[in-house]
Amino acid sequence: MNQTLSTNKKSYYLDEWKRGYDSQPNEYDYEIDNVVGKIPLELEGTLFRNGPGLLDIAGTPIHHPFDGDGMISAFYFQHGKAYFRNRFVGTKAYLQEKAAGKILYRGVFGTQKPGGLLNNIFDLKLKNIANTNVIYWGGKLLALWEAAEPYQLNPQTLATLGIDYLDGVLQPGESWAAHPWVDPHSVMDNGQPCLVNFSIKPGLSSKITLFEFAPDGKILRRHSHVIPGFSFIHDFAITPHYCIFFQNSVNFNPLPFLFGLKGAGECVEFQPKNPTRVVLIPRDPENKQVKTFMVDSGFVFHHANAFETGNQVCIDSIAYATLPQVQPNSDYKEVNFDDLDPGKLWRFSLNLEDGIVDRQLIENSCCEFPTINPEKVGRDYRYLFIGAAHEDTGRNSPLQAILKLDMETGERQLYSFAPHGYVGEPIFVSKPNAVAEDEGWILTLVYDGEHHRSSLAILDGQNIEGEPVALLHLKHHIPYGLHGSWTNEVF
Ligand code: CO
Numbered sequence: 001m002n003q004t005l006s007t008n009k010k011s012y013y014l015d016e017w018k019r020g021y022d023s024q025p026n027e028y029d030y031e032i033d034n035v036v037g038k039i040p041l042e043l044e045g046t047l048f049r050n051g052p053g054l055l056d057i058a059g060t061p062i063h064h065p066f067d068g069d070g071m072i073s074a075f076y077f078q079h080g081k082a083y084f085r086n087r088f089v090g091t092k093a094y095l096q097e098k099a100a101g102k103i104l105y106r107g108v109f110g111t112q113k114p115g116g117l118l119n120n121i122f123d124l125k126l127k128n129i130a131n132t133n134v135i136y137w138g139g140k141l142l143a144l145w146e147a148a149e150p151y152q153l154n155p156q157t158l159a160t161l162g163i164d165y166l167d168g169v170l171q172p173g174e175s176w177a178a179h180p181w182v183d184p185h186s187v188m189d190n191g192q193p194c195l196v197n198f199s200i201k202p203g204l205s206s207k208i209t210l211f212e213f214a215p216d217g218k219i220l221r222r223h224s225h226v227i228p229g230f231s232f233i234h235d236f237a238i239t240p241h242y243c244i245f246f247q248n249s250v251n252f253n254p255l256p257f258l259f260g261l262k263g264a265g266e267c268v269e270f271q272p273k274n275p276t277r278v279v280l281i282p283r284d285p286e287n288k289q290v291k292t293f294m295v296d297s298g299f300v301f302h303h304a305n306a307f308e309t310g311n312q313v314c315i316d317s318i319a320y321a322t323l324p325q326v327q328p329n330s331d332y333k334e335v336n337f338d339d340l341d342p343g344k345l346w347r348f349s350l351n352l353e354d355g356i357v358d359r360q361l362i363e364n365s366c367c368e369f370p371t372i373n374p375e376k377v378g379r380d381y382r383y384l385f386i387g388a389a390h391e392d393t394g395r396n397s398p399l400q401a402i403l404k405l406d407m408e409t410g411e412r413q414l415y416s417f418a419p420h421g422y423v424g425e426p427i428f429v430s431k432p433n434a435v436a437e438d439e440g441w442i443l444t445l446v447y448d449g450e451h452h453r454s455s456l457a458i459l460d461g462q463n464i465e466g467e468p469v470a471l472l473h474l475k476h477h478i479p480y481g482l483h484g485s486w487t488n489e490v491f
Contacts, residue, residue: 012400012419013420013449016420016449017449019449020422020447020479021332021333021479023479024086027087028085029084030084032473035082035471037468038469039470044077045429045489046136047429049072049484050134051073052068052129052482063109063112063332066109067111069131070132070151071131072087072134072153073086074086076490085157089143090160091151105126107129128163129145133483134483134484135195137217138215138216139217140217141155146200148173148175150166156491169219175200177236178483181195181238181377181378182196182377183196183212183238183240184374186240187241188212189214189220195211196212202230202232202252205226205227206231207225208233208245208279210222210224221284227245227292229247230251232250233245235302235303237303237315241283243280244278245278246279246300247279248276248300249270250268250271251269253267272298272322275297276298276300278292278294278348278357291350293355293357297346298322299320299322299323300320301318303317303318304317304370304372304384305378309380313352314350315347317348318344318367318368322341337395337397342367342394343367344361344363344367345384347360362407366388366394366399367386367389368386369387369424372428373437373440374430387401387425388403399423401417402457404464415459417457420448420449420451421446421447422449423444426444428442443457444457447478453475454474454478455473457470457472
């Protein structure tokens with residue numbers, strides 16, 4: 001392999017990194033027997049992950065990994081053992097394309113059907129790829145993609161059961177975002193947990209609908225608000241009383257999409273010189289006092305957490321100064337990381353009285369995929385865990401490390417898998433009877449470019465820098481994924 005590490009002193013090998021985007025067409029079931037260290041006996045439950053499993057359709061590369069068919073990976077933990085299973089979400093489009101052996105649908109991020117313009121023009125049938133997140137709530141395992149309805153799967157076998165309308169809450173064709181939060185102690189429900197999510201209907205103005213669900217899956221609250229302007233909103237944040245949206249400043253010119261020249265995602269153009277509108281919507285449907293703030297934030301995909309303190313609401317988010325436009329005829333794997341702006345962690349403090357927003361850089365190194373102790377969602381918190389670059393150069397770089405930040409003292413701890421390892425989103429799992437906020441395990445998938453396989457790393461939340469508690473080596477790789485979740489249920 002043509003390796004470039006020694007020549008330019010990078011912490012990674014670009015050729016190895018690229019192979020993390022190889023398709024994984026196979027579906028596996030096995031007990032993981034290649035374990036370095038020891039799986040904690042008290043770690044009982046299931047980790048679900050979602051992400052694109054296919055980066056090509058019958059040999060034709062897709063244009064962007066966000067267009068890849070969703071594949072669920074499950075790690076079942078019990079009695080100090082772990083069992084692995086992965087299955088593609090059996091979406092209509094996945095099954096049709098598999099049977100046809102060719103691309104039948106256009107992707108949002110530019111994947112086009114073969115046959116050029118004539119075969120793509122005015123074809124607005126988008127492919128529901130269910131590839132972004134997977135949650136277990138109300139007794140249902142749901143694969144999520146923000147532009148369409150969820151797909152329900154059997155949590156044990158991962159067999160696809162079909163599109164799920166959340167017991168009639170969603171209408172056919174209605175979307176549901178891929179970034180729900182669990183409020184651990186909802187003040188509107190006597191401290192019971194509830195699931196909070198949203199949907200966006202973009203246009204010249206954008207309709208945001210908020211949904212809150214009880215642990216049994218029943219809808220508690222649902223209300224809609226119209227905000228001015230086109231919106232491209234992937235994630236949001238919650239506090240006990242608010243949902244917070246960053247309306248990134250983007251232009252949307254749908255003509256190239258309608259004419260079959262570009263994917264819809266390619267027609268979204270970030271306007272870095274314009275401020276972001278931060279929209280605060282009360283969670284209580286009776287309270288219609290929507291507040292809007294303006295801030296120069298850069299582009300935000302993900303929020304780490306938010307909380308209320310005095311007359312302020314603080315939101316911690318990963319912001320990019322600029323965003324590269326997805327271009328037709330480009331190859332997402334031909335990346336020069338140095339040419340791209342890194343994601344950095346900022347705290348935005350909204351003053352509810354005078355409307356002023358204060359912003360503060362919290363972490364200068366390139367980072368993405370934040371996670372916290374789930375008990376702290378929407379509350380002031382101390383510890384944040386996040387995928388990060390191997391070194392704090394302030395420049396863009398693949399995520400190769402898990403960084404722990406102490407928001408109180410500013411202390412940073414890092415465990416790096418460089419030069420061959422590339423991490424995904426970390427997930428925090430509390431230890432049974434935990435008292436301290438960081439008393440838990442950090443679970444993350446690591447792509448090992450040297451062996452072209454993935455491993456699940458279990459790190460000790462109180463000692464990130466120490467050797468992993470366990471490294472569970474899979475027999476194969478899992479392409480770089482997006483989001484996932486943990487449940488204490490064992491299936
Ligand atoms: Co996301």
